[in-house]
Amino acid sequence: MVNSDRSYLTAPSATSLVAEPTEEYHHTASSQQQWAEILVDVPGVQGLYTYSLPKDLSVQLGDIVSVPFGMQVTGGIVIRLLETPPADLDRERIRDVEDVISSGFFPDDYWQLLQRVAEYYLTDLMSAIKVALPPGLLGRSQRRIRLCQNKLPPGAETFCSNVARQILQLLQQQKDGNYSINYLRSQVKGASRGIRELSKRNWIESYLESPRRIQAKLQTAVTLVIESWLEDLTPRQTEILQILRNNGGEMWKKALIKEARTTAATLNKIIALGYITFSEREILRKEQGIAQKTDIPQQLTPDQATALKEINNQTGYAQLLLHGVTGSGKTEVYLQAIATILEQGKSALVLVPEIGLTPQLTDRFRARFGEQVCVYHSKLSDGERYDTWRQTIQGEPQIIIGTRSAIFAPLPNLGLIVLDEEHDSSFKQNRPIPTYHARTVANWRAELNNCPLILGSATPSLESLVNCREVGTNGIRPIDNQTTYYLSLPERIGSRPLPPVEIVDMREELNRGNKSVFSLSLQNAITDIQARQQQAILFIPRRGHSTFVSCRSCGFVMECPHCDVSLSYHYTHEGAAKLLRCHYCNYTSLQPDTCPQCCSPYLKFFGSGTQKVTQEISKLYPDLRVIRFDSDTTRRKNAHRDLIARFISKEADILVGTQMLTKGLDIAGVTLVGVVSADGLLHRSDYRAAERAFQTLTQVAGRAGRGDEPGKVIIQTYSPEHPVIRTVKHHDYASFSTTELEQRQALSYPPYGSLILIRLSSIEESEVQKNASAIADACIDLLDESWSVLGPAPASIMKVARRYRWQILLKNTETQTSNLPDLSSLKEHCSQAVSMTIDVDPINID
Numbered sequence: 001m002v003n004s005d006r007s008y009l010t011a012p013s014a015t016s017l018v019a020e021p022t023e024e025y026h027h028t029a030s031s032q033q034q035w036a037e038i039l040v041d042v043p044g045v046q047g048l049y050t051y052s053l054p055k056d057l058s059v060q061l062g063d064i065v066s067v068p069f070g071m072q073v074t075g076g077i078v079i080r081l082l083e084t085p086p087a088d089l090d091r092e093r094i095r096d097v098e099d100v101i102s103s104g105f106f107p108d109d110y111w112q113l114l115q116r117v118a119e120y121y122l123t124d125l126m127s128a129i130k131v132a133l134p135p136g137l138l139g140r141s142q143r144r145i146r147l148c149q150n151k152l153p154p155g156a157e158t159f160c161s162n163v164a165r166q167i168l169q170l171l172q173q174q175k176d177g178n179y180s181i182n183y184l185r186s187q188v189k190g191a192s193r194g195i196r197e198l199s200k201r202n203w204i205e206s207y208l209e210s211p212r213r214i215q216a217k218l219q220t221a222v223t224l225v226i227e228s229w230l231e232d233l234t235p236r237q238t239e240i241l242q243i244l245r246n247n248g249g250e251m252w253k254k255a256l257i258k259e260a261r262t263t264a265a266t267l268n269k270i271i272a273l274g275y276i277t278f279s280e281r282e283i284l285r286k287e288q289g290i291a292q293k294t295d296i297p298q299q300l301t302p303d304q305a306t307a308l309k310e311i312n313n314q315t316g317y318a319q320l321l322l323h324g325v326t327g328s329g330k331t332e333v334y335l336q337a338i339a340t341i342l343e344q345g346k347s348a349l350v351l352v353p354e355i356g357l358t359p360q361l362t363d364r365f366r367a368r369f370g371e372q373v374c375v376y377h378s379k380l381s382d383g384e385r386y387d388t389w390r391q392t393i394q395g396e397p398q399i400i401i402g403t404r405s406a407i408f409a410p411l412p413n414l415g416l417i418v419l420d421e422e423h424d425s426s427f428k429q430n431r432p433i434p435t436y437h438a439r440t441v442a443n444w445r446a447e448l449n450n451c452p453l454i455l456g457s458a459t460p461s462l463e464s465l466v467n468c469r470e471v472g473t474n475g476i477r478p479i480d481n482q483t484t485y486y487l488s489l490p491e492r493i494g495s496r497p498l499p500p501v502e503i504v505d506m507r508e509e510l511n512r513g514n515k516s517v518f519s520l521s522l523q524n525a526i527t528d529i530q531a532r533q534q535q536a537i538l539f540i541p542r543r544g545h546s547t548f549v550s551c552r553s554c555g556f557v558m559e560c561p562h563c564d565v566s567l568s569y570h571y572t573h574e575g576a577a578k579l580l581r582c583h584y585c586n587y588t589s590l591q592p593d594t595c596p597q598c599c600s601p602y603l604k605f606f607g608s609g610t611q612k613v614t615q616e617i618s619k620l621y622p623d624l625r626v627i628r629f630d631s632d633t634t635r636r637k638n639a640h641r642d643l644i645a646r647f648i649s650k651e652a653d654i655l656v657g658t659q660m661l662t663k664g665l666d667i668a669g670v671t672l673v674g675v676v677s678a679d680g681l682l683h684r685s686d687y688r689a690a691e692r693a694f695q696t697l698t699q700v701a702g703r704a705g706r707g708d709e710p711g712k713v714i715i716q717t718y719s720p721e722h723p724v725i726r727t728v729k730h731h732d733y734a735s736f737s738t739t740e741l742e743q744r745q746a747l748s749y750p751p752y753g754s755l756i757l758i759r760l761s762s763i764e765e766s767e768v769q770k771n772a773s774a775i776a777d778a779c780i781d782l783l784d785e786s787w788s789v790l791g792p793a794p795a796s797i798m799k800v801a802r803r804y805r806w807q808i809l810l811k812n813t814e815t816q817t818s819n820l821p822d823l824s825s826l827k828e829h830c831s832q833a834v835s836m837t838i839d840v841d842p843i844n845i846d
């Protein structure tokens with residue numbers, strides 16, 4: 001957009017925060033003047049701008065103010081107060097803040113949190129604000145003025161100035177004494193002054209009205225209102241109701257008519273009987289979470305009770321690691337801890353790794369706390385995100401469940417933060433900057449808000465383990481310290497055993513002549529669950545893992561022309577065009593009939609992606625019903641929920657999927673978990689590979705045997721002697737973590753040292769390489785001897801989407817706390833064609 005304020009854009013960098021004056025003041029008047037940096041946030045523009053503060057206006061940090069912006073007046077947030085304006089601005093041209101709309105909208109500690117994020121992750125404040133605030137937060141709101149009738153003395157208009165009187169009269173003519181500020185401005189010249197005068201007298205107040213939603217098209221929804229039906233129904237009507245119930249009790253009218261092959265007239269008859277209702281909706285309620293039957297707190301096991309007691313004992317900041325084996329009832333502990341918090345009139349924040357995990361978890365929270373639960377995640381539309389965000393500010397006791405960015409939900413009165421599956425790597429943002437870890441931010445937030453933080457996991461990250469325990473030669477024991485606690489739930493609910501884990505050596509299978517992706521053992525186990533009508537989960541690490549296409553004659557591999565990776569084969573349905581796709585840049589091409597290099601017709605697929613396994617099952621077990629659960633089948637909104645709901649209601653026997661289904665699924669019918677190939681997890685070029693493999697395999701194994709029937713796990717691998725496989729076999733977290741921590745310590749890797757990764761990329765290969773060397777040299781000059789500089793080296797996938805990628809790893813022998821280096825000068829060594837990002841505490845070093 002064009003605007004005359006462009007020249008006042010404050011450069012969004014951490015260094016611009018303190019602007020040094022270049023000249024002495026000559027006028028005493030101006031030395032009293034104050035300036036502020038204001039975050040202006042209207043559609044299409046988000047930036048920090050400098051404004052001056054009128055003397056009669058008291059402005060605090062975090063206030064929402066109205067400011068002139070170009071030709072309009074818009075909302076903004078006061079980010080920083082300045083004693084002098086930035087030197088490069090012409091003071092005469094700096095415009096005034098108009099008014100304070102809302103004071104104390106964001107608590108002070110919220111800004112401290114954002115500043116800490118910016119400092120620690122070596123980014124500017126603006127980037128931290130962008131990750132925290134939903135887009136267009138202020139621009140969407142409309143500022144309105146209303147009369148405070150009860151404070152208005154008789155004849156009020158005779159006490160005030162001309163402008164104020166005009167405004168007062170306008171408001172009094174309006175039947176509820178209420179106008180938008182824009183309207184008042186259009187009617188009264190100099191309205192702002194008058195409004196300020198009236199609000200000082202408390203005769204009017206100004207407030208932000210939630211934006212009107214962009215009206216989505218309304219459709220008719222059919223909702224089931226009675227769960228059990230009487231005999232007044234015909235079999236046909238019963239059938240229709242059953243379809244509705246199977247769909248979660250709510251469907252679009254159109255969809256129901258189609259699926260039940262019925263008519264509107266038939267539905268009207270059922271309405272007359274009082275079983276269903278119609279309503280005009282934008283979205284179905286179940287899309288926000290099915291209304292749950294209410295449930296009540298469970299009688300806790302002794303271990304759960306001990307953990308809960310420790311949590312409830314906390315009166316201020318504390319970090320509590322809740323280490324409970326899979327199925328030990330961690331969620332019940334969170335629920336009861338949160339109940340206490342709500343009773344105290346406070347709110348709770350619950351972070352979960354991925355949205356695939358949330359349907360079951362959010363349902364359980366909704367069942368317990370009803371409407372007090374709010375879901376916040378990246379698949380919400382801008383409008384929904386905005387609404388949720390605004391609701392969080394209101395201050396009513398509530399629970400926000402969300403993925404990593406929800407750590408920034410501006411809940412006042414925060415009483416507890418829970419990170420479920422705290423070991424999960426999706427809590428870390430890899431891009432864009434700031435590359436924050438929600439666990440790290442959660443810890444700061446708990447400190448700033450003086451509230452406890454619960455970190456829950458069956459396989460705690462080594463960072464959290466070391467934080468909350470002391471690892472010595474004679475095993476792990478708790479630290480005697482007042483702010484960290486180690487709470488343990490060593491047993492499953494009902495003393496159910498953890499499922500036995502069988503390791504199958506796939507090399508032997510091949511020797512025996514079994515070329516199928518399923519070992520004999522796994523085949524027998526599948527036959528078994530089929531006979532007993534139980535359910536199985538088959539796990540394939542990574543989507544489309546190594547489903548590359550290569551030529552059997554010459555070995556040619558189909559590769560992405562832009563990236564350094566092979567293309568994956570995608571099967572949609574029988575007879576469909578055969579597509580090859582790049583998982584990095586989404587480049588898609590038709591599968592050629594012959595090899596592009598030697599023209600041989602023998603092109604073959606390798607690897608076992610979810611599609612291939614699904615097809616293989618259909619071939620071997622034509623009667624078994626399979627659901628595929630991966631990022632292809634779950635792209636649609638609510639697909640996770642729908643697929644899992646179908647599996648739970650036994651519409652399928654086998655769920656085949658990737659990483660997404662390792663987490664949090666609690667399905668009683670699942671007695672078999674098969675890991676089709678563990679090898680993709682074991683061999684990776686990353687110091688965290690072992691930890692991640694242990695966590696993933698243990699989590700996925702934990703999905704078996706959670707109901708009354710005992711479960712079992714079969715892991716297929718070409719490396720059965722791998723230490724991770726051995727510890728997973730015995731569910732032996734203690735020995736895994738002890739060995740792994742020794743190795744980390746020996747090499748000063750986290751949690752015993754710290755890392756910073758500098759990523760460089762460019763379309764020009766030689767340029768990025770040259771810059772990388774220069775930056776590495778600069779790092780050596782810049783950093784003290786506690787740091788070592790590794791590289792520069794090409795990234796393990798050197799080219800992605802036409803860009804060449806290099807990286808430099810900075811390693812410190814100490815856990816970094818206060819001595820973060822200042823790397824801002826490194827940018828000088830970057831040429832225009834090269835982009836650089838700095839990742840503090842990187843998780844993916846590829």
Ligand SMILES: Nc1ncnc2c1ncn2[C@@H]1O[C@H](COP(=O)(O)OP(=O)(O)OP(=O)(O)O)[C@@H](O)[C@H]1O
Binds near residue numbers: 300
């Ligand atoms: N005290 C209790 N009494 C009876 N049942 C319980 C109790 N606590 C939890 N449960 C039930 O046990 C099952 C497993 O609990 P939950 O899913 O909370 O385990 P979890 O520790 O979160 O597991 P995971 O880490 O594998 O996701 C759930 O079905 C839950 O309703």
Ligand SMILES: [Zn+2]
Binds near residue numbers: 562563582583584
């Ligand atoms: Zn590509």
Ligand SMILES: [Zn+2]
Binds near residue numbers: 551555556596599600
């Ligand atoms: Zn070939």
